[in-house]
Amino acid sequence: MEFIRNFPFFSILLSLGSGVLTSIMNKKVARLWNTFILVAITAMSGVLFVYMLGVGEPYTFMMGHFPAPWGNEIRAGVLEAGMALFFCIVMLLSLKGGEEHIDAEIEDSKVNLYYIMINLLLSSLLALIYTNDLFTAYVFVEINTISACGLIMIRQSGRTIEAATRYMIMSSLGSGLLLMGLCVLYDITGHLLMSNIKESVAYVYAQGVYNVPLIASIGMICVGLAIKSALYPFHTWLPDAYGYSTVSSAAILSSLVSKGYIFLLIKIFFRVVGFDIIVDSKIVNILFVFGLLGMIMGSVNAIMENDIRRMIAFSSVAQIGYIYMGFGLGTTVGIVASIFHILSHASTKSLLFIAAVGLTDASNGSKKFVDLTGSGYRNPIAGVAFALGACSMVGIPLFSGFISKLLFAQAAVQNEVSKMLPTLICLAISTVLNAIYFMKTVIRIYTPKGRRVERTQAGEAARVIMKEHPLYNITLFFMILLNMILGCCSQPIVDWITSGLNMFG
Amino acid sequence: MGANLLANYGEAVAMILFGIGFSNLLLQKNLIKKIIGLNIMDTATYLFLAEKGYISGRIAPIVVDNVTSVEAYINPVPSGLVLTGIVVSVSVTALMLSLTIRLYRRYHTLDMDAISTMLKKEDR
Numbered sequence: 001m002e003f004i005r006n007f008p009f010f011s012i013l014l015s016l017g018s019g020v021l022t023s024i025m026n027k028k029v030a031r032l033w034n035t036f037i038l039v040a041i042t043a044m045s046g047v048l049f050v051y052m053l054g055v056g057e058p059y060t061f062m063m064g065h066f067p068a069p070w071g072n073e074i075r076a077g078v079l080e081a082g083m084a085l086f087f088c089i090v091m092l093l094s095l096k097g098g099e100e101h102i103d104a105e106i107e108d109s110k111v112n113l114y115y116i117m118i119n120l121l122l123s124s125l126l127a128l129i130y131t132n133d134l135f136t137a138y139v140f141v142e143i144n145t146i147s148a149c150g151l152i153m154i155r156q157s158g159r160t161i162e163a164a165t166r167y168m169i170m171s172s173l174g175s176g177l178l179l180m181g182l183c184v185l186y187d188i189t190g191h192l193l194m195s196n197i198k199e200s201v202a203y204v205y206a207q208g209v210y211n212v213p214l215i216a217s218i219g220m221i222c223v224g225l226a227i228k229s230a231l232y233p234f235h236t237w238l239p240d241a242y243g244y245s246t247v248s249s250a251a252i253l254s255s256l257v258s259k260g261y262i263f264l265l266i267k268i269f270f271r272v273v274g275f276d277i278i279v280d281s282k283i284v285n286i287l288f289v290f291g292l293l294g295m296i297m298g299s300v301n302a303i304m305e306n307d308i309r310r311m312i313a314f315s316s317v318a319q320i321g322y323i324y325m326g327f328g329l330g331t332t333v334g335i336v337a338s339i340f341h342i343l344s345h346a347s348t349k350s351l352l353f354i355a356a357v358g359l360t361d362a363s364n365g366s367k368k369f370v371d372l373t374g375s376g377y378r379n380p381i382a383g384v385a386f387a388l389g390a391c392s393m394v395g396i397p398l399f400s401g402f403i404s405k406l407l408f409a410q411a412a413v414q415n416e417v418s419k420m421l422p423t424l425i426c427l428a429i430s431t432v433l434n435a436i437y438f439m440k441t442v443i444r445i446y447t448p449k450g451r452r453v454e455r456t457q458a459g460e461a462a463r464v465i466m467k468e469h470p471l472y473n474i475t476l477f478f479m480i481l482l483n484m485i486l487g488c489c490s491q492p493i494v495d496w497i498t499s500g501l502n503m504f505g
Numbered sequence: 506m507g508a509n510l511l512a513n514y515g516e517a518v519a520m521i522l523f524g525i526g527f528s529n530l531l532l533q534k535n536l537i538k539k540i541i542g543l544n545i546m547d548t549a550t551y552l553f554l555a556e557k558g559y560i561s562g563r564i565a566p567i568v569v570d571n572v573t574s575v576e577a578y579i580n581p582v583p584s585g586l587v588l589t590g591i592v593v594s595v596s597v598t599a600l601m602l603s604l605t606i607r608l609y610r611r612y613h614t615l616d617m618d619a620i621s622t623m624l625k626k627e628d629r
Contacts, residue, residue, distance in 0.1 A: 135586060142593045146600060153604070158611050158627065162620055165604045169539060172597060173530055176546045179590065180523060183550060187557045192582075 007048045008076045008130045009061060011041045011084070012123050019119035022112055030112035031099075034119065038092045041122070045085035052078045053496075058503045060132060060195075069196055073132035079339075079500025080129050083263060087125055089482065090255050090346050091118070097354035097475035098248030105155045105246045117150040121252070125260045132194050134182050134272065137264055141178065145171040145228070148257045151249040152241050163240035170237050174227035181220030184213055185272075194271040205277050215281050218273055222283055225265045229258040231287075231324055232294030235317045239305075242313035242353075243367075250309065251353040254316045255346035262323055262342060266335065269327070270504035279330040288328020288419065292426045294321025299433035303440075307367045308356050311437060312349070315393065318430060319345045322408065325426070329411050329419060332501060337407035339497045344392070344400035344486055351479040352389040358382025358465075358472065359445055369444055376445035380462040383445055385476040390438035392483050395431055400486035405431065407494070515556035522549035536605045536615045540598060547594040551587045558583030 018037045022030050052058075058077030065071070095102075095118065106114055124144040131137050145168070153164035186192060188210050189200035204210050227234040242250045269278050278284060298318030305311040319341070326338030362378035363371045376383030392399035405427060412423035466473055486493065510517055526549055529542025558580045566578035605615065612620050 135589065139589060139593060142597065146596060149600060149604075153607075158608075158624055161604060161607050161611070162624055165536070165601070165608060165617070168597070168601055168604065169530065172543050172546075172601070173527065175597075176523070176527060176530075176543070176550070179547075179550050180553070183554055183557070183586070186583075186586075 004048060004051045007044045008074050011044050012126045015119045015123035019116050022116045025112050027108060027111040030115045034115040042088040045088055049081040049085050052081045073193060074130045075132040076130055077500055077503040082496060084126055084129050086343055087256055090350055091252060093475050093479050094248050094251035094350045096471055101247050114154050117147045120147040128260045128264050133192055135192050138179055138182055142175055144260060148253055152245045155246045159244040163244060166237035167241050171228055174224045177220045177224030181217045184217035188214055197272050198274055201273055219283055225261045229261040230320055232290050232297055232321055239310045239313040243310040247353055247357040251350040255350045259342050259346055284328050284330045287324045291321045291325030291328050292422060295426050295430040299430055303437045306369055309367050312352050329415050333411040333414055336497050337411045340407055341404040344404040347482045347486055348389050348392045355382045355385035355389055372445055373447050374449035377458045378461055379465055380458045381465055381473050387442045388480055390442050394435045394438050398487050400483050403487055403490040516553055519549045519553035534616050534618055540601050551590055554583040554587050
């Protein structure tokens with residue numbers, strides 16, 4: 001067996017182990033060590049991704065000494081390796097972009113705890129991506145939830161503690177349903193490894209005796225993961241959690257944590273139950289309706305919001321709606337569009353959160369729109385980054401948001417009329433609503449306050465900010481670059497996703 | 506239908522308990538009652554798993570007196586899952602309780618709605 005095949009296991013274990021090690025480090029060492037680990041895992045995932053593209057077929061990796069039906073397994077394919085690489089990059093960028101805020105907003109003695117949470121979160125995300133065992137997936141879902149809760153409440157204020165409590169309550173509901181669903185599925189099939197379950201499910205479904213409990217268990221798993229990833233009616237915890245936590249946490253939570261659960265759901269669709277059975281069971285139609293509702297209601301809430309961070313948070317609700325709408329179309333093309341939107345949303349939302357914090361800093365830390373007037377001149381670099389991120393969210397060509405909307409529309413057109421029309425109409429309405437609140441914000445930050453002094457000083461301000469916050473600006477540059485790469489080189493990425501999905505089946 | 510329900514009454518009880526726990530966690534205002542709901546919900550899952558793993562007339566899979574036949578023992582996998590589940594539920598409960606203590610020290614109430622109202626007032 002080639003050495004590269006050990007990399008998924010190494011990356012999970014490395015981040016899990018360094019989480020333990022970080023507890024005895026001080027602030028500076030913890031940060032250095034965390035950066036080192038993140039870069040190492042990114043490099044490993046990159047090497048694995050290139051290797052998998054060359055090999056062209058997935059492999060399973062035995063954990064421990066027991067073979068398939070008894071032991072635990074890791075499975076890696078093109079899609080898994082690419083996702084791991086992308087998640088690591090986004091996490092590294094979000095952390096570096098908010099580093100000054102981590103130092104400023106968290107007590108000195110607790111900064112290393114923050115990096116413990118980051119390490120645990122990364123290892124659980126990687127495990128969710130790679131694992132081939134459903135119960136392992138459940139355990140790592142819980143680790144993910146607990147560390148995400150830590151990320152929210154590490155900045156100590158009434159708001160964040162309340163947000164963390166709400167988050168824990170909703171997440172516990174979700175994981176309770178998920179656990180019950182998994183148990184019922186285990187009882188019907190008698191297996192815990194994904195590939196074995198799939199064979200048994202196909203057999204059981206053909207027999208037709210246990211269809212009711214089977215559908216019920218799939219329903220519980222879907223609803224559980226939908227609650228955890230904040231699909232529309234379950235989003236109440238989200239604005240507080242994203243709006244008041246430290247900025248890196250908000251970026252990581254919105255772009256990675258919810259996406260980890262969605263990726264697990266895609267794995268369950270394709271690797272556990274089989275996509276034909278999922279479509280046949282009509283569960284996707286329910287996801288479709290709630291996805292459409294989320295697209296509209298998330299945007300409406302965002303328009304009414306008066307706080308820039310909460311507005312971006314509500315925009316996340318709408319984007320999660322897009323992803324579930326793609327599932328609801330019930331075709332592989334729809335899933336490809338959803339996966340592309342996962343990438344596009346992750347890169348754009350982290351950019352928006354990091355850029356917004358630059359604007360609020362230039363406005364004496366106020367997040368209210370009134371105070372943000374003209375902040376695009378006070379911090380020109382963050383202003384430009386925010387404007388570009390907004391363009392991507394609205395769906396202007398050259399940026400990733402355009403491609404994902406295009407893919408959704410293409411997927412919708414290939415569907416039957418009863419699903420095509422609502423999808424296209426909601427896409428159009430949601431795009432207009434997106435444009436309303438993002439353009440409103442961009443116009444607001446470029447409206448000079450009072451006289452036109454600020455505009456002339458913008459060049460000077462840019463130089464000062466370049467000098468004072470070099471890391472922040474470099475991060476913003478790389479985030480915009482990532483976004484443009486997704487938007488401009490979309491065809492190879494779509495091909496990669498399609499081939500990865502084929503390997504799932 | 507009726508006969509099946511009678512034969513699997515353990516699973517039925519587990520499902521009812523799960524529903525009770527779930528709705529408590531969702532609907533109660535008091536944080537401690539919510540946590541109690543969470544524990545009822547998790548315990549219902551363990552009952553369900555234990556019911557599924559048990560085969561009547563057999564004993565726990567610990568080899569004594571050199572009896573190695575599979576027929577003598579119950580299925581050990583669900584018991585293992587229950588153990589894992591207990592570990593997870595203990596940590597989640599501990600975290601929820603610590604959050605509750607934090608909230609109580611700050612706002613002197615356990616009512617989630619009252620805390621939300623106070624937070625909105627703080628903002629103004």
